[in-house]
Amino acid sequence: MANDIIYEEDSKTKGGSVDVEDQQIEKASAKSQEPEDDTKSDSSVQILDAAKRRLAERRLLRKLDFRLMPMIVLIFIMNYIDRTAVTTARLKGLEQDLGLTDLQYETVVAILYASYCPAQIPSNMILNWISRPSLYIGTCVVLWGLTSALTGVTHNFAGIMACRVFIGLPEAAFYPGAIYLLSRWYTKKELAFRSAILYGGLLISNAFGSLMAAGILSGMEGVRGIRAWRWLFYIEGAISILVGFLAIWALPDYPNNTRWITPAERRLAQARLAEDAGEADKDSSTDSMWSGFKLAMKDIKVSIFAVMTMSQLLGLSFVNFFPTLTATLGFSTTISLLLAAPPWIYATVVCCLNALHADKTGERFYHIAGPWWGVLLGYIIAVSTASTGGRYVSMFLMASGYAGFALTLVWVSNAVPRPPTKRAAAIGIVNGFGNIGNLIGSYAWKAEWGPGYHQSMEIGIAALAFASALALVIRQMLVHENRRLDESELGGLKGANRERIEEFARLEGITFEEALERKRGFRYLY
Numbered sequence: 046m047a048n049d050i051i052y053e054e055d056s057k058t059k060g061g062s063v064d065v066e067d068q069q070i071e072k073a074s075a076k077s078q079e080p081e082d083d084t085k086s087d088s089s090v091q092i093l094d095a096a097k098r099r100l101a102e103r104r105l106l107r108k109l110d111f112r113l114m115p116m117i118v119l120i121f122i123m124n125y126i127d128r129t130a131v132t133t134a135r136l137k138g139l140e141q142d143l144g145l146t147d148l149q150y151e152t153v154v155a156i157l158y159a160s161y162c163p164a165q166i167p168s169n170m171i172l173n174w175i176s177r178p179s180l181y182i183g184t185c186v187v188l189w190g191l192t193s194a195l196t197g198v199t200h201n202f203a204g205i206m207a208c209r210v211f212i213g214l215p216e217a218a219f220y221p222g223a224i225y226l227l228s229r230w231y232t233k234k235e236l237a238f239r240s241a242i243l244y245g246g247l248l249i250s251n252a253f254g255s256l257m258a259a260g261i262l263s264g265m266e267g268v269r270g271i272r273a274w275r276w277l278f279y280i281e282g283a284i285s286i287l288v289g290f291l292a293i294w295a296l297p298d299y300p301n302n303t304r305w306i307t308p309a310e311r312r313l314a315q316a317r318l319a320e321d322a323g324e325a326d327k328d329s330s331t332d333s334m335w336s337g338f339k340l341a342m343k344d345i346k347v348s349i350f351a352v353m354t355m356s357q358l359l360g361l362s363f364v365n366f367f368p369t370l371t372a373t374l375g376f377s378t379t380i381s382l383l384l385a386a387p388p389w390i391y392a393t394v395v396c397c398l399n400a401l402h403a404d405k406t407g408e409r410f411y412h413i414a415g416p417w418w419g420v421l422l423g424y425i426i427a428v429s430t431a432s433t434g435g436r437y438v439s440m441f442l443m444a445s446g447y448a449g450f451a452l453t454l455v456w457v458s459n460a461v462p463r464p465p466t467k468r469a470a471a472i473g474i475v476n477g478f479g480n481i482g483n484l485i486g487s488y489a490w491k492a493e494w495g496p497g498y499h500q501s502m503e504i505g506i507a508a509l510a511f512a513s514a515l516a517l518v519i520r521q522m523l524v525h526e527n528r529r530l531d532e533s534e535l536g537g538l539k540g541a542n543r544e545r546i547e548e549f550a551r552l553e554g555i556t557f558e559e560a561l562e563r564k565r566g567f568r569y570l571y
Contacts, residue, residue, distance in 0.1 A: 121246030169473030186289030194282025241400030244451030337466025354479025362486020420446030
């Protein structure tokens with residue numbers, strides 16, 4: 046049985062005991078040399094029949110959860126704080142100091158997506174191709190932190206436009222790249238909750254970002270003769286630079302070459318994902334960046350996912366104007382920023398609970414579309430009443446809608462599992478094209494439509510209704526795919542598919558026929 050095996054290092058290299066594993070982990074993490082691919086170190090790893098398999102997996106997951114997850118959450122917090130700092134700076138004179146018209150300000154918000162959206166596809170293709178995602182992602186964090194800091198020295202429309210264009214390029218590497226990296230370590234029944242924790246970083250950043258901004262904007266005005274909104278960019282950019290250097294050290298690479306786990310754990314990590322889909326999570330000899338891109342483009346599910354994501358992000362585009370929405374409640378700038386925090390804290394809790402239940406049940410459609418329906422209710426409440434209490438309640442419902450978006454790329458990863466090069470391209474395509482919804486949404490919240498923003502919310506209602514319909518289409522397609530698998534479980538076992546099943550058999554130490562039998566249990570999650 047797959048659950049009854051454990052991977053250990055040979056007694057000559059490890060002492061033949063799982064009990065000293067933690068000591069070996071410390072020694073392994075202290076080594077500076079690049080670890081060899083596990084396909085070259087089989088002589089030091091044994092496959093043992095043992096009841097300790099679950100214990101070994103728990104140790105591996107605990108190590109990943111305590112090192113990988115906090116790091117990517119911290120990065121995501123800074124990612125969104127840096128990206129949306131311009132909307133907060135607006136409250137303290139950015140438009141006046143730079144001489145921006147309303148149209149120019151809307152363009153400043155939107156132009157980031159002109160580079161952010163298309164860059165995600167090649168970025169994810171590169172991420173799958175290189176061997177050190179920790180170095181790639183960490184470097185990108187440093188670059189966007191530097192660009193964010195430079196935004197504080199701009200003095201005109203052209204200068205801030207240039208900064209917004211260039212910050213979109215390194216930021217494009219992170220979210221789809223992080224989801225892809227998680228998919229290389231966690232099984233499909235573990236991925237949703239971890240991805241929700243990651244996305245919780247974005248949601249909580251809206252809370253902490255507002256609190257941080259409130260402190261900077263209220264306490265740094267005129268310090269050293271510099272406006273507070275400029276200090277906002279300097280301080281937040283500097284923090285991102287420090288986080289980027291930390292990420293290079295803390296993030297893992299791939300299961301076959303991560304430095305801070307043992308060879309036995311590297312092999313176990315690969316075997317877990319092989320069991321998850323009945324074939325190795327590994328590109329075949331014929332797979333390449335471009336072949337993966339072509340496969341993703343030919344898959345109709347990827348195109349529908351992309352349009353669905355664009356529509357949902359248009360419906361959720363209020364996020365870029367949330368401080369402006371809280372300001373319509375009639376309070377001071379500081380109070381408005383403080384009021385922006387509770388809805389995002391609530392949304393973070395909803396996001397994690399929703400994903401935990403999605404992992405437990407294996408269901409996807411209702412866990413993604415359900416939170417959108419909460420946003421629809423929030424929009425209806427906001428359009429129907431002008432009371433301060435009613436509008437503030439609607440903001441809680443609107444913020445919690447991101448619990449659905451948090452699982453979108455998880456669903457893409459589940460629906461397009463193999464080969465990895467196709468999965469990487471699919472995630473980049475869906476998130477890259479989908480963020481066009483944010484670009485369009487930058488013009489959907491016009492200042493002249495305030496303070497009610499009824500037209501903006503009506504656009505959001507239509508967009509989320511359309512996204513729900515597309516999600517239902519995808520669900521039915523996956524139901525059909527599973528029925529087809531029920532009818533022909535042994536189909537498509539030639540070429541690259543056969544190579545990955547053979548690699549799965551090698552990792553598990555079983556015959557090809559046994560691996561084939563296990564693959565019969567694979568089904569898409571819908």
